[in-house]
Amino acid sequence: MKHIYKAGAQPDAPTILLLHGTGGTENDLIGLAEMIAPGAGILGVRGNVSENGMPRFFRRLAEGIFDEEDLIARTAELGSFVDAAAVEYGFDRSNVYALGYSNGANIAASLIFHQADVFKGAILHHPMVPLRGLELPDLKGLPVFIGAGENDPIVPRRETEELASLLSGAGADVNTHWERQGHQLTRTEAEAAAAWFKTQA
Template sequence: MKHIFNKGKDSTKPTLLLLHGTGGNELDLLPIAGRIDDEASVLSVRGNVLENGMPRFFRRLAEGVFDEEDLIFRTKELYEFLDDSASKYDFNRENMIAIGYSNGANIAASLLFHYQNALKGAILHHPMVPRKGIVLPDLSGKSVFIAAGKNDPICSPMESTELQSLFEKANAKVEIHWENRGHQLTVDEVEAAAHWYRRVF
């Protein structure tokens, strides 16, 4: 997978996994990683799927309708890439925090839905529920921050609270931050995520 790895100043810090939104790339979230923790190592990945020339992490059948088979395949692909990257770049695989926006937040959520030890935690900006009707692994000890928009036309408030509930039922600790905005990534929600990160990690 096309990616950037930047070694941090402090190896005891979590490695930040950056996952962009539709049409983005591995450069998009680097400034946000700096706001969250400027001493942490960063692994920023570009999605392997193209939709009308725009990079994504998995296919969709329509707006808000995921190709579930591809989602499962791409989640496994990313999970294995993270294992390989930890070995290649010599970072602690068990101390990884995902920061994802939109499509990137959805693949990060999918990692948590499918693999118990994929991530230590996640900052999810405007995520959806990646899959319905599956039993999540036990996520005890995992921490998740969800940033959501009360006027988000793509990811409704109901969807955000459903995702929060699913994570909590799987024993994850979840904090949800609301903005009176739409689907855009705002400075305020990044600041809220940074405060949460400093408190939790």
């Protein structure tokens, strides 16, 4: 997958997997990662799917309606890519945090739904429930920050709450931060994620 990698400042620094929103690139969330996790390694990935020229991580049939077969296949593809990148670049695969926005947060959530130890933790900005009817793996103690909008036109409040409760039901330690700026990833939401991340280190 098209990507950018930057090693962390220290060998024991975590690696942040950057997953952009629809129409983004592997570079989009670098500034955000530097603010949330200064000194961390960075693996920014570009989604392999193009929707009218806009990169995404999986196909959708309409806004918020996912092509589940493609989502499942792309989730596996991204998981394998991160495993291979850890070998290629020599970062610690067990110390990877996901940082995703919108479509990128949705595939990060899908990875978590499929694989217990895929991340050390996750920061999900405006995620949806990626798939329903799955039995989730044991997520005991997995720290997850969710940034959401009370008035997000793409992600209704009840969907954010459903995702939080699915994750906590499987044992994750979920922290939801609410804003009132629609689907936007605001400065204050980024600051809340940074404050949360500090409590993880």
